[in-house]
Amino acid sequence: NAGVTQTPKFRVLKTGQSMTLLCAQDMNHEYMYWYRQDPGMGLRLIHYSVGEGTTAKGEVPDGYNVSRLKKQNFLLGLESAAPSQTSVYFCASSSIPALTHTEAFFGQGTRLTVV
Amino acid sequence: KNQVEQSPQSLIILEGKNCTLQCNYTVSPFSNLRWYKQDTGRGPVSLTIMTFSENTKSNGRYTATLDADTKQSSLHITASQLSDSASYICVVSAKAAGNKLTFGGGTRVLVKP
Numbered sequence: 503n504a505g506v507t508q509t510p511k512f513r514v515l516k517t518g519q520s521m522t523l524l525c526a527q528d529m530n531h532e533y534m535y536w537y538r539q540d541p542g543m544g545l546r547l548i549h550y551s552v553g554e555g556t557t558a559k560g561e562v563p564d565g566y567n568v569s570r571l572k573k574q575n576f577l578l579g580l581e582s583a584a585p586s587q588t589s590v591y592f593c594a595s596s597s598i599p600a601l602t603h604t605e606a607f608f609g610q611g612t613r614l615t616v617v
Numbered sequence: 618k619n620q621v622e623q624s625p626q627s628l629i630i631l632e633g634k635n636c637t638l639q640c641n642y643t644v645s646p647f648s649n650l651r652w653y654k655q656d657t658g659r660g661p662v663s664l665t666i667m668t669f670s671e672n673t674k675s676n677g678r679y680t681a682t683l684d685a686d687t688k689q690s691s692l693h694i695t696a697s698q699l700s701d702s703a704s705y706i707c708v709v710s711a712k713a714a715g716n717k718l719t720f721g722g723g724t725r726v727l728v729k730p
Contacts, residue, residue, distance in 0.1 A: 506660075535718075537720075542626075542722060543722055544621065544706070544719070544720030544721050544722045544723065545661075545706075545718075545720040546720070547717065547718070550717075560717075592660055592661075594660075605663055605666065606651075606663070606718065608660030608661050608662070609660050610658075610659055610660050611658070611659070611660050
């Protein structure tokens, strides 16, 4: 009964390093999302996916890439980390959103610090 | 631009007291409005979801209201408990591909004994 699982939970990177955040969901959801949460601001959408093999840009996509090779996994990559990418990253998933009461489930978050 | 504004940014209440959080939005076309509770260091967890036709919904001691005409929502916490200390986030969904959610900045609630 895992729901949405993010790995790692914490990471410290040096400027210019690369890394990949993994999100896995076991609810057979079509839609998956990556958000970042910064102090005093609402969650902002980085990228999202409406199904296996598809990705789309969200509100703040610059500096990030994503892949959805398998339905249950959504990867977020930072090719060259910058201090401005220090944030808490949340993954979420939902079933087909045409249903007005579609719930979105969130992972526990990944706290990333870029020094 | 779709926006969700919450007030107050933070509040402190005594255990057992009630409080009301406010949410104003400009998201269009409106699909649904959600209230989430986010404990420190955790992901948001849904409290309520309301569509255009629903003007009130309860989940235990949490009661959400929606006025789709004025584009306002409120979350009322009754008989607060220490475990209610958290951030409460208003999220509005637009009828668009990807079920895009617009998040408010949240209201941080601290319940003191």
